[in-house]
Amino acid sequence: MTTASTSSVDARLATLLLKDELTERLHLEADLLDEQRFDEWLELLDDDVTYTMPLRLNVHHSDADRASTKEGDVSWFEDDLSTLRMRVEQLATGEHWAEEPRSRVSHLVSNIRLLSVAPNPMAPEMVEVGCRFLVYRNRVADETDIWVGRRTDTWRADTQGHWRLLRRHLLLDQGVLMAKNLTVLF
Amino acid sequence: MTGVRVEIVRSACAGYANCLDVAPEIFDLDEHDVAVVSAGEFPAEQRQLLEDAAHRCPAKAIIVTDAD
Amino acid sequence: MTDSVDPLMVDPDNGIISREIFVSQDVFDTELEQIFARAWLFIGHESQIPEPGDFFNSRMGTESVLLTRDSEGEIHVLLNSCRHRGMKVCRYDEGNTHDFVCPYHGWSYSTDGTLVSVAGELFGVPHYRAGYDRKLDRSQWGLIPTAQMVNHHGLIFATWDPDTPSFDEYTGGFRFWLDNLAANTAGERGRVKALRGVQKWRIKANWKFVSENFLGDNYHGPTSHSSVDAVGLGPGGKEAPTRHGDNKKPRSIGSTSFFDLGHGGVTTAGYAWGYPEFEDENMTTYFQQRWQQREQRLEAEDRPIGGLGPSTMFPSMSLHAGAFPRALIVAHPVGPTETEVWRWFLVDDDLPEDIESWLRRWYLRYSGPAGLVEQDDMENWDYATDASTGTIARRYPYNYQLGLGMASPSEVLDDAVESSYLMTEENARNYYRRWAALMSGASWAEIDQARGGK
Structure with a gap:
């Protein structure tokens, strides 16, 4: 009885610490992006990272499965590490006119939840984290965009035990994108 | 061959009256402009006509099933 | 709304086009009536x-x-x-x-x-x-x-005007570009499919900037897109650093424009774009084979080998007819300074799964609002529109004199001219000739007569 209850407290404590660790990770990531430390941001990514944002569609509510595009369909982007590196490299050329001069960007993440932990919170190797994002961009003079949506991340521990982003799936709450481009990393 | 049962979902009927176009001898509208049907069951020969009426109903208020 | 537009606004012979046509509400309203209600879309x-x-x-x-x-x-x-x-x-x-x-x-x-x-x-x-x-x-x-309405090998077009010339007459020799768009990489027409999902997004630019860009504007590439060539976006990666992967092939000698019809393309009907050299050799082999099949088929069917690359069908549909990428974009007017852009992506209907998947991911990193290439176009279109709305700016027209007097009739197509140099604004000049003919409010019969009949 006593043993069981101790281990249950330990498990809850481990989950809490894990959530804090990953929350810190998300907040660090937001800072790196907003401070334009893109090379350091790339260091947070797993070699097998996938980074996708499907399109959202208006369909009958009974057809909810088709309300966003799926793997194999068109999306806003479907990146791997090499494409993400290319984006960062393009920004560094100084000739990527859509971000020259650079935009002012803030990433807000909230509603953070651990959706699954494998194999367990005491020895986590892979964690699925859900959150909402609000990304604000202001550019040149009066050009302003606000993107809001839901994000599901999978973070994997590397051999040194550091969390690296393995999968990021973003559901933007816009049907017609009300911005001229998506030069911002989410 | 089994007969056919026809039922009107009164809450769904909007008085389009398409069923009257298809089968005026079977369907009518009451004083509230809601479809009524002349009998509960019909012989199998009228199945196609009744299914056409159901298909033509924009409100999907006509339900055609097998009679027991 | 005005019934017609002052002819002084557009002077293609001298390469002068008023900024008014990109910012004026009156001109925009007339466009809806005289162009969008009449043209094949x-x-x-x-x-x-x-x-x-x-x-x-x-x-x-x-x-x-x-x-x-x-x-x-x-x-x-x-x-x-x-x-x-x-x-x-x-x-x-x-x-x-x-x-x-x-x-x-x-x-x-x-x-x-x-x-x-x-x-x-x-x-x-x-x-x-x-x-x-x-x-x-x-x-x-x-x-x-x-x-x-017409179904051109799977591409659906329609017009509101019963008097609009038939689709074949309206498209003329540009149909070869549309054929390429509708054909798989082995040249079989009707053998492509649209990937599910159409990207739709709003830009603060006049809709004609989109058409002009793909119509024949080879001039913007080296400046607008210098950053993508530097990072090796093309199919060949950094070893073959052009964004279409065509660096090992001879460059097209010029662009094509359909004098009376307004359509245009950045390459010629006789120029075979060629397959890129891919980082992955298997893909090079696959497409090399398909390209050979295409050449044989086109020769057998007496279709010109070219008509690939970026192009625009008057007024508002632009396309990349080749496979690298193969996509089409429609610039839907919203207001004089706002446009809703729709992008479709097409692939062969019989591609091996891994190649389709590679193409899809490559298309997405090339085109659309997150595409490394297209992002910079929209920055330019938007701020060009913005900086043309002012009272002083509107007094000064745009310059379209690049390649003036340097085009000659195509040897392949009887209704087209080809520029003698890759960089030209001949296509834009002819596009605005067509634009002005429709905007004058003339009937199709009058427009046809002005062309000298057929």
């Missing part, structure tokens, strides 16, 4: 509506239209507005249905040619007996169909 791809009852919510000009396939398999294009009070009868992007029931008062329209005599016809009116005494002539109150 792209609606969608047949593969988006494969089954009876399928529909895709499309757009012509500023208006919503439904592309439908009825129970007989026939394709229709219908104005998405109830004839009773104008409500959109369908607000879904896609789906399958046997009717469109208006959510306002319940008028219902068939997509189904068996329910009524013509698909899109009104087939149900609430209180038809008690309210209308069954006297409403439902056959007169169906959804408005387009006057003409």
